[in-house]
Amino acid sequence: MTNKIWAYIDQFKGEALPSSWETIGAGLTLAESLGGGVTAVVFGENIKGVAEEAFQYGADEVIVADDPTLGDYRAEAYTTLLAKLAADSAPDVILFPTTTRGREVSGMAAVDLNTGVLVDVTALEVVDGVVVATRPIYAGKLLAKVQCSAKPQLITLRGRAFAKPVEDATRSGTPITVPAALTEDEISVKVVDYATVSGGVSLADAAVIVSGGRGVSNNPKLTPPGDLDEAGQEIWKAQQGFKLVGDLAAALGGAVGASRAAVDAGYIPYSNQVGQTGKVVAPDMYVACGISGAIQHLAGMRTSKMIVAINKDPDAPIFKLARFGVVGDLFEILPPLVEAMKARLGK
Numbered sequence: 001m002t003n004k005i006w007a008y009i010d011q012f013k014g015e016a017l018p019s020s021w022e023t024i025g026a027g028l029t030l031a032e033s034l035g036g037g038v039t040a041v042v043f044g045e046n047i048k049g050v051a052e053e054a055f056q057y058g059a060d061e062v063i064v065a066d067d068p069t070l071g072d073y074r075a076e077a078y079t080t081l082l083a084k085l086a087a088d089s090a091p092d093v094i095l096f097p098t099t100t101r102g103r104e105v106s107g108m109a110a111v112d113l114n115t116g117v118l119v120d121v122t123a124l125e126v127v128d129g130v131v132v133a134t135r136p137i138y139a140g141k142l143l144a145k146v147q148c149s150a151k152p153q154l155i156t157l158r159g160r161a162f163a164k165p166v167e168d169a170t171r172s173g174t175p176i177t178v179p180a181a182l183t184e185d186e187i188s189v190k191v192v193d194y195a196t197v198s199g200g201v202s203l204a205d206a207a208v209i210v211s212g213g214r215g216v217s218n219n220p221k222l223t224p225p226g227d228l229d230e231a232g233q234e235i236w237k238a239q240q241g242f243k244l245v246g247d248l249a250a251a252l253g254g255a256v257g258a259s260r261a262a263v264d265a266g267y268i269p270y271s272n273q274v275g276q277t278g279k280v281v282a283p284d285m286y287v288a289c290g291i292s293g294a295i296q297h298l299a300g301m302r303t304s305k306m307i308v309a310i311n312k313d314p315d316a317p318i319f320k321l322a323r324f325g326v327v328g329d330l331f332e333i334l335p336p337l338v339e340a341m342k343a344r345l346g347k
């Protein structure tokens with residue numbers, strides 16, 4: 001294992017999360033200054049295909065631990081193995097996607113390796129041979145430049161903040177296989193079952209996100225079923241609003257997001273929440289429908305490449321950040337917009 005830059009590939013059931021490939025792209029850019037290439041690291045079971053893809057996305061080396069004990073993600077097993085490999089090979093930098101597992105493995109490995117972890121980084125540069133990372137702080141109001149004086153520097157990259165390398169199907173290689181670090185008896189967590197809490201396009205990887213806020217329940221013209229109480233009527237109205245939000249997301253091939261107000265009111269599950277206490281996203285286009293633009297919401301989406309806002313209130317703070325703003329009722333604007341998008345995109 002010769003390279004000083006490693007890229008951790010987060011996979012689930014033999015499929016890499018798309019943001020994992022961005023770690024290879026960012027690693028290759030660093031390698032232009034630091035020298036060497038990029039070593040991808042993949043743990044799991046039946047992950048031959050992921051290792052092949054890692055070569056195709058530009059990794060020069062791929063370390064693979066393919067073992068039944070790694071079939072289900074368990075922090076103990078993954079972290080112990082990564083820390084052991086890093087202690088043995090002493091890379092300078094390990095890049096992770098800022099996924100739930102990427103955050104957990106990097107944080108725990110940092111403890112084992114007695115180093116630091118720079119989280120949710122949006123840019124990297126090399127200054128005097130040291131990697132300096134940029135990360136948004138204070139809900140995205142400031143950008144801080146940070147570096148870690150210990151090695152390896154563990155860095156998690158914000159999804160879609162770095163370009164995914166172009167896949168080259170002609171590239172291939174032979175992975176370096178390593179054994180798991182723990183036996184099944186040594187792993188205290190057992191995975192019993194998986195419960196699906198959300199489906200469709202994942203928020204972290206979506207190029208387009210259409211989000212709904214409290215405004216999705218505000219349509220006085222709708223008549224909810226009479227047998228519902230006041231709270232039930234509000235949720236019923238919100239479901240009609242979120243159906244329109246979902247229709248636009250589907251027409252654009254995107255994912256559905258939400259403000260915390262919408263989540264707290266029970267309109268949509270927490271897994272859809274964008275913001276300081278939800279998911280941090282950076283899609284090519286973010287469409288905010290009936291969302292005022294509170295600082296805590298902006299913290300989760302302000303690095304989107306293009307923001308579109310639909311809101312009845314011309315003074316809503318979201319318009320300060322939006323490239324395109326539509327002042328009006330989302331219940332009137334979304335239906336013709338969905339039809340126009342479907343027609344234009346041939347759906």
Ligand SMILES: Cc1cc2nc3c(=O)[nH]c(=O)nc-3n(C[C@H](O)[C@H](O)[C@H](O)COP(=O)(O)OP(=O)(O)OC[C@H]3O[C@@H](n4cnc5c(N)ncnc54)[C@H](O)[C@@H]3O)c2cc1C
Binds near residue numbers: 212277300316
């Ligand atoms: C510690 C902390 C953490 C937080 N974390 C988050 C977080 O992660 N994510 C988050 O989103 N919030 C978070 N919040 C909450 C945040 O402060 C706001 O309360 C929340 O974002 C407001 O959601 P909203 O914009 O949907 O609702 P509102 O602020 O009530 O805005 C609703 C908007 O809809 C518009 N509207 C109403 N009807 C229509 C219609 N028919 N058509 C078009 N527009 C309409 C209104 O003009 C208004 O602008 C957090 C707060 C705290 C204190």
